[in-house]
Amino acid sequence: MTIQQPARQTTDLAMFGGDRAVPRELGIRPWPMVTGQDEQAVHRVLRSGRFTSASSGEQEIAGLEREWARFVGTEHCVAVSNGTAALSVALGAAGVEPGDEVIVPALSFIGSATAPLHLMAVPVFVDIDPVTFNLDPAALEAAITSRTKAIVVVHLHGLPADMDRITEIAARHGITVVEDAAQAHGARYRGRSVGSIGAVNTFSLNVSKNLATCGEGGLITTDDADVATRALMLRQFGELIPARGERSYVAHLLGWNCKPNAIQAAFTRSRLTQLPAEMAVREENVGRLLGRLAAYPGFLVPQVPQDRTHAWHILRIRVEPAAFGLADELAGPLRSVLQRALRAEGVPAVPYQLQPLPAQRVFTGRRGFGGYPWALPGVVDRPYRPGDFPATLRVLDDSFTIQKAHLHPDSGPLLDRYADAFDKVWLNREALAAIAATTDYTPHWERASEIADTEWAGAFDAR
Structure with a gap:
């Protein structure tokens, strides 16, 4: 872009030599905060010698799951390695399979749309509401087909989407609602916490988030015990890992390795109290x-x-x-x-x-798994049209x-x-x-x- 300096009324603007309104010494404070309490939580894990969910007797991950479920108001919480993994695992636990369609808003972080793609499901994009920046319920209804299995509802920037209209539409069509609350920790919709309204819901604990860890992490919330159990299996090779005792190493279904880190769980537990x-x-x-x-x-x-x-x-x-x-x-x-x-x-x-999102090359170029899932039988081709x-x-x-x-x-x-x-x-x-x-x-x-x-x-x- 070419900038032409005007002849008048610009003397006070820093872009033309004036003093900055924000002094350089008044810089952005580091985030996340790291308090003495946070450091003690990390040291507690180091002393325990138990660092992942595969460690028998590990307490920090289970503690975070319990405390976040209580904070959100759900029966179950499953911690995983990051927010995108949380969304993939949640969709898998909800029964999304290859060739299914998953509706995603056209404005969000890329992970909202690649998560279904990792399951060989087809992301179907819909426009947003220009005031809330969230998924437009009218556009949602128009995008539903017989192949639609789930709706990823992103609470973009931290503002809850219109959950009443979205869940009503989903219920009429028998579709699963998955809240992507990666940016909305603590936000509430009609008295309920986000992450407690959909059938299964996700949060990110990335270092940039309002509730952060010292790196990466993710949380899945649900009131459905079966969905929670499937999520636990999907996060670690399809196994059922006992809280205590010997690990069987039996894979009951195809899972990933999305284990959470105990140090990061302890850090987030401390952050949650603040x-x-x-x-x-x-x-x-x-x-x-x-x-x-x-x-x-x-x-x-x-x-x-x-x-x-x-x-x-x-x-x-x-x-x-x-x-x-x-x-x-x-x-x-x-x-x-x-x-x-x-x-x-x-x-x-x-x-x-x-x-x-639909303009991203991974979608316009069908750069998934050798052209799949778009090449699966019955999948409708939806070329990107601005x-x-x-x-x-x-x-x-x-x-x-x-x-x-x-x-x-x-x-x-x-x-x-x-x-x-x-x-x-x-x-x-x-x-x-x-x-x-x-x-x-x-x-x-x-x-x-x-x-x-x-x-x-x-x-x-x-x-």
Whole structure:
């Protein structure tokens, strides 16, 4: 993108030599926090000599499973090695098989769609609601076929999806609902915790998440004892591992090796005791930031329906071209210019995903298992068509996100300075709008395709 420096009204902007709104010394606090309590939990495991779920008498993994089930309000919890493994294991435990269709929102992390692919199931993508950024129930109903076995409901950025409408549609068609709550620890929908509403549900404990571990981890929750048992078997070679006593080494079904790590489980157990207090402070800090941004009609802040709460894992802000005196088709260039201006001020404004999931090369190029599962008999070919996902494309074009910086409880002063940066940008809106109106611009998804072409062409050249 070519930036032309305007002749007026830019002296205070850092992108043209002014002082930053966010001092460099006021940096992002490390996440996850590591307290003395967390360190003691890790040392406890080291002293025990029991490090995985295959260790007879191991207590940390079972303790985390018990405590997370209690926190969420489910009968069972199964810990696994990471969040994507949690989703694959959950779908497998729910009975998803090769050739089945699994509905997935078009905007999410890649793991939401590759998890069914690992089971040789076909991901079927649907558009999102442009206000909540979650799966659009109307698009969901239109995508259901006789082969649909499950719906992966992603609570994107930490806001619960419209679970009543989704579960009603699923029940009518006899389809399993799987909540992907990787970004939504502690969020609630109509008084219920996410991860307790679907038939089987998953969380990630990746180091970036609101409830994190010191690396990777995943959790599966369910009220169905049979599903929980199958998940336990799938996580470790199809075996039934006794809590105590000798291991039989008998594989009852085809499983994976998705064992969790006891050190990481102990770390998360410690973090869990601190989660409610951190959630309350984060709600206050983020609320203050978004309250200031909401005063400017050019920035559309996340909306939270009254019947749910937001975990605030990621903050997504959309731009409104009309408030800057621009035509609607200039939303993308405007977002790009504002994003650059904010970054110069010290706000880490970045995209979240560059293209819709169905545009990813693994799906458009049918790069699964030698063309499978798409080559299985009866599977309907659904080529990617951008026109099928207008809301997803628009949101990708006109929004940016703030990630991780707001997670630490002590981030309040930093977020206040972020709000100051938005103040500066808004005061200079005429100059920035003039730049947006004359700049060259390529949408995210086109740039992502160009990057993919280059990476794939050179992937093996250097070997």
